[in-house]
Amino acid sequence: MNNNSGFIEKLRSSGLRPTKQRLEICKLLFDRKKTFHFTIGDLSKILKKETNKKISLATIYNTVHSFKKKGYLKEISVDREKSYFDTNTSNHHHFLDISTNELIDLKEEDVDNIKIKKSLPGKKIKSIEVLVKIENNN
Amino acid sequence: MNNNSGFIEKLRSSGLRPTKQRLEICKLLFDRKKTFHFTIGDLSKILKKETNKKISLATIYNTVHSFKKKGYLKEISVDREKSYFDTNTSNHHHFLDISTNELIDLKEEDVDNIKIKKSLPGKKIKSIEVLVKIENNN
């Protein structure tokens, strides 16, 4: 139940002080088996509900962005009004369920290797992101 | 130079009245050979410069959204703060040049057919979108 010492280590080794707020956020994000997809708005609501303490929005933004910068979170842009963060930072793609607005991980092996047959001089490929939009059958 | 009668027809047949503002926007967007990628902010600036008339932002939003709804424009979401519209509405993917923030079309044949090996019960695939992020060599 209490991974706190692990999180404290993780934070400290990244140069981030293990404050109460950051530990709450760590517990919520990383103390789970399944990938978690969330927007900052979601996260704020869940934190309020689960911890009964208010963590300021500014702090949540700061923390999430620090975690992203440290590579603990991946950002997935789905449309203008929804930017998700993903606790699964491995190389993978996504389903987006249009009917529910839910984001679902695809494992790397669920998508055939993608070959891009065009290249631009002086440029190299940094990443390839596939978003598969799905919807209910009829 | 003046496709106006074509645009008037196009608008009318979509149930949109061919107003001065819409015709200006049509000329800017569709009277060109190459695909055009733009944000609404871009479009507003260009319209101001090229036409010397001010078209209200609200009107530009309305028009672009109508055009999207009618299928004359495609929206491409790249990150939270940039949503591009694309005058190329065919099935295709994109490079995003991180160094310049420029969006570049990939032709359909530039990307191998993508096979998704996973499916979800009751759901069907609506679209597959590939975004290839590129950056300058070293």
Added chain:
DNA sequence: TTACCTGCAAAGAGTTTGCAGGTAG
């Protein structure tokens, strides 16, 4: 003690809405 962190409120950026007046058909 010092550098870093948090919370609040204000400020920004992009987008949407309500409404009065204008225009196409």
Added chain:
DNA sequence: CTACCTGCAAACTCTTTGCAGGTAA
């Protein structure tokens, strides 16, 4: 004449910033 369209300003949503007070080391 009527329905639709435009422009303006206000309102909204999401995100960022400045700063005073608090906290880790």
